[in-house]
Amino acid sequence: VGAAFEGKTAIITGAGSGIGKAAALQLAREGANVALFDLNHERTKLTEQEINSVRTGAARAFDVDISNPLRVEKAVLESVELFGGLDIVFANAGINGVVAPIEEIGIEDWRQTLATNLDGTFLTVKYTIPHLKKQGGGSIIITSSINGNTRFTSFGMSAYSTSKAAQCAFAKMAALELAKFRIRVNVICPGAVSTNIDDSTMKTEGLKEIIIPVEFPEGGQPLADGPGQPEQVADLVRFLASEQSSHITGAQIVIDGAESLL
Ligand code: NAD
Numbered sequence: 001v002g003a004a005f006e007g008k009t010a011i012i013t014g015a016g017s018g019i020g021k022a023a024a025l026q027l028a029r030e031g032a033n034v035a036l037f038d039l040n041h042e043r044t045k046l047t048e049q050e051i052n053s054v055r056t057g058a059a060r061a062f063d064v065d066i067s068n069p070l071r072v073e074k075a076v077l078e079s080v081e082l083f084g085g086l087d088i089v090f091a092n093a094g095i096n097g098v099v100a101p102i103e104e105i106g107i108e109d110w111r112q113t114l115a116t117n118l119d120g121t122f123l124t125v126k127y128t129i130p131h132l133k134k135q136g137g138g139s140i141i142i143t144s145s146i147n148g149n150t151r152f153t154s155f156g157m158s159a160y161s162t163s164k165a166a167q168c169a170f171a172k173m174a175a176l177e178l179a180k181f182r183i184r185v186n187v188i189c190p191g192a193v194s195t196n197i198d199d200s201t202m203k204t205e206g207l208k209e210i211i212i213p214v215e216f217p218e219g220g221q222p223l224a225d226g227p228g229q230p231e232q233v234a235d236l237v238r239f240l241a242s243e244q245s246s247h248i249t250g251a252q253i254v255i256d257g258a259e260s261l262l
Contacts, residue, residue: 003030003031004030004031004242004243005027005030005031005032005057005088005241005242006030006031006032006057007031008027008031008032008033008057008087008088009032009033009034009035009079009080009083009084009085009086009087009088010024010027010032010033010034010035010086010087010088010089010090010241011034011035011037011076011079011086011088011089011090011124011128012024012027012034012035012036012037012090012092013037013038013064013066013090013091013092013093013120013124014037014038014066014092014093014094014143015034015036015037015038015044015047015061015092016036016038016040016041016042016043016044016046016047016061017038017040017043017195017196018193018195018196018197018230019092019143019190019193019195019230019233019234019237020036020038020090020092020093021047021230022229022230022231022233022234023090023092023233023234023237023238024036024047024051024059025047025050025051025234026231026234026235026237026238027057027088027237027238027241028051028056028057028058028059029054029056030056030057030238031056031057032057032087032088033057033058033059033083034051034057034058034059034060035059035060035062035075035079035082035083036048036059036060036061036062037062037064037066037072037075037093037124038061038062038063038064038093039063039064039065039066041061041063044061044062044063045061047059047061048060048061058083060079060082060083062075062078062079063075066091066093066116066119066120066121066123066124067115067116067119067120067123068123069123069127072120072123072124072127073123073127076127076128076131080131085131085134085135086128086131086132086135086138087132087135087138087139088138088139088140088141088241089124089125089128089132089138089139089140089141090141090143090237090241091120091121091124091125091140091141091142091143092141092142092143093116093120094116094117094120094143094163094164094197094200095113095116095117095160095197095200095201095202096157096160096197096198096200096201096202097109097112097113097114097116097117097157097159097160097163097200097201097202098110098112098113098159098160098202098204099156099157099160099201099202099204100156100204101156102158104204105158105159105204106204109159109202109204110159112202113159113160113163113202114159114162114163114166116163117160117163117164117167118163118166118167118170121142121167121170122170125140125142125170125174125185128140129178129183132178132181132183133181133183136182137181137182137183137184138182138183138184139183139184139186139240139241139242139245140171140174140178140183140184140185140186141185141186141187141188141237141240141241142167142170142171142185142186142187142188143167143187143188143190144164144165144167144168144171144187144188144189144252145160145161145164145189145190145191146189146190146191146254146256146259146260147160147161147164147165148161148163148164148165148166148167148168148187148189149164149165149168149187149189149252149254150189150254150260151260152191152256152259152260164189167187168187168189168252171185171186171187171250171252172250175249175250176250179249184240184245184246184248184249185249185250186240186245186248186249186250186251186252186253187251187252187253188233188236188237188240188252188253188255189252189253189254189255189256190228190233190255190256191221191227191228191254191255191256191257191259191260192220192221192227192228192256192259193227193228193229193230193232193233194226194227194228194229194230195230220259221256221257221258221259222257222258222259222261222262223257223258224257228255228256228257232255233255236253236255240253
């Protein structure tokens with residue numbers, strides 16, 4: 001494997017599991033130093049060990065709740081000091097959050113879902129911009145969802161879908177604002193991917209049974225038998241992080257095996 005990312009540094013949020021972990025392994029395999037931000041410290045330490053046990057770029061786990069501004073700011077500074085710069089930001093951490101009919105969603109659950117998925121993305125981008133500018137450019141990749149930019153819906157997930165659509169709007173603004181600094185901003189919109197995301201569904205107390213009002217077509221993803229794999233999404237992240245995508249910014253790329261076309 002070539003070392004396309006030799007000497008580069010990446011911050012990856014949600015790096016303890018799923019898509020973030022696969023992207024961290026992929027970038028490190030090609031030489032990048034990776035700062036792993038996640039609030040599940042145990043799992044993220046394992047990712048760190050896995051990367052550091054092979055001869056690649058170095059990894060360091062940081063205990064960060066991306067919805068906490070002070071924590072994000074501090075961890076970004078620490079990673080830049082540790083690795084001596086910043087080139088790639090993968091704002092990927094997210095949760096399913098509250099899943100319930102709208103009339104049953106509590107404001108606290110609504111806020112917590114948006115605090116992680118939307119505020120977390122904003123804070124990750126906000127606090128990394130100065131370092132990318134200092135580097136003379138860079139690549140920011142944001143994980144949204146087909147819930148955010150297509151007509152695809154998942155019943156009960158209005159807080160999630162709202163946060164994912166807002167990430168797309170935010171990325172569009174950031175792409176234009178940061179273009180003159182040679183910082184690219186792109187969004188990936190996966191369909192179902194085989195990860196631990198279902199553990200992040202918040203339990204709503206006293207929730208009446210969710211009644212699905214329409215029959216959903218069975219079919220999963222036409223291009224595959226089941227959901228996508230995190231490594232397939234990591235290949236797209238790798239492309240958007242690399243110089244091969246040097247003229248791509250403000251894009252929203254669906255990666256769903258045609259799931260959203262059903
Ligand atoms: P995952 O649960 O396997 O991994 C997400 C990681 O984010 C976990 O390690 C978790 O601890 C971390 N995290 C959650 N809240 C955090 C916070 N506040 N601060 C720091 N870390 C936090 O799930 P995944 O599928 O790899 O999810 C990654 C992204 O992909 C999410 O934004 C998700 O919405 C998006 N996505 C996933 C799917 C899917 O089907 N898996 C589909 C579309 C979009």
